[in-house]
């Protein structure tokens with residue numbers, strides 16, 4: 001792919017809630033999630049000359065970005081480096097060269113604090129559902145972290161219940177998580193991430209395993225969140241209304257624009273229009 005002129009507009013600033021009130025998190029969770037940045041304004045995600053080598057292969061090659069928008073989409077061909085880029089944002093992958101910061105926190109040195117700010121949703125919810133029942137899985141996210149007091153069980157259960165009600169999963173609270181449908185599992189995985197109230201949510205192809213109706217439901221959920229959202233997807237139509245779309249190719253961000261021009265450029269580059 002040829003490099004695309006980077007004409008990214010400023011985009012709508014993040015910070016303003018777009019609806020979808022979150023269940024109230026216990027005070028220590030909320031405090032942990034916001035301890036490292038000011039509450040006002042967006043969390044600034046910065047990548048400075050980031051290179052990532054995995055095995056013998058340089059998967060990302062000199063990525064510079066500053067993300068502050070409420071809704072950012074990431075698209076690109078298979079193997080282009082999208083997942084690697086997404087995983088950098090909460091320290092699941094660290095740069096081989098360069099630096100990634102979130103709210104001023106360096107992912108390489110302050111990974112735990114970064115992960116309180118940035119929640120991550122995987123493609124396959126089975127990869128992130130860890131407890132036997134639906135309610136237990138959400139409660140697991142509220143376990144005390146190092147140096148923090150454990151939650152009062154009643155308070156924890158109330159937070160879990162509110163989160164399940166909000167996502168339409170309350171009737172399944174005591175059901176085995178592995179018996180949920182694919183769409184319900186992804187909702188559970190997202191609920192378990194959101195219950196800790198991250199300020200940024202990164203989702204790596206969260207709808208790839210879902211049918212059209214569930215895919216749309218998950219995208220609608222992501223759209224309505226108060227958090228900043230960065231979503232990797234092959235589902236180009238669902239990026240309508242996003243603030244910014246990045247096109248990744250060969251380990252570089254080759255286009256960076258509003259959804260209309262970025263997606264049109266990507267379709268042309270893929271020979272699909």
Ligand SMILES: Nc1ncnc2c1ncn2[C@@H]1O[C@H](COP(=O)(O)OP(=O)(O)OP(=O)(O)O)[C@@H](O)[C@H]1O
Pocket residue numbers: 054055056057059076077078079080081082083084085
């Ligand atoms: N641990 C690893 N060791 C070696 N190479 C890896 C490793 N992880 C990923 N890669 C390679 O890095 C490249 C980019 O992978 P990545 O998963 O970021 O791509 P992607 O754009 O998300 O692809 P897809 O759309 O298929 O999910 C791929 O060629 C992949 O094979």
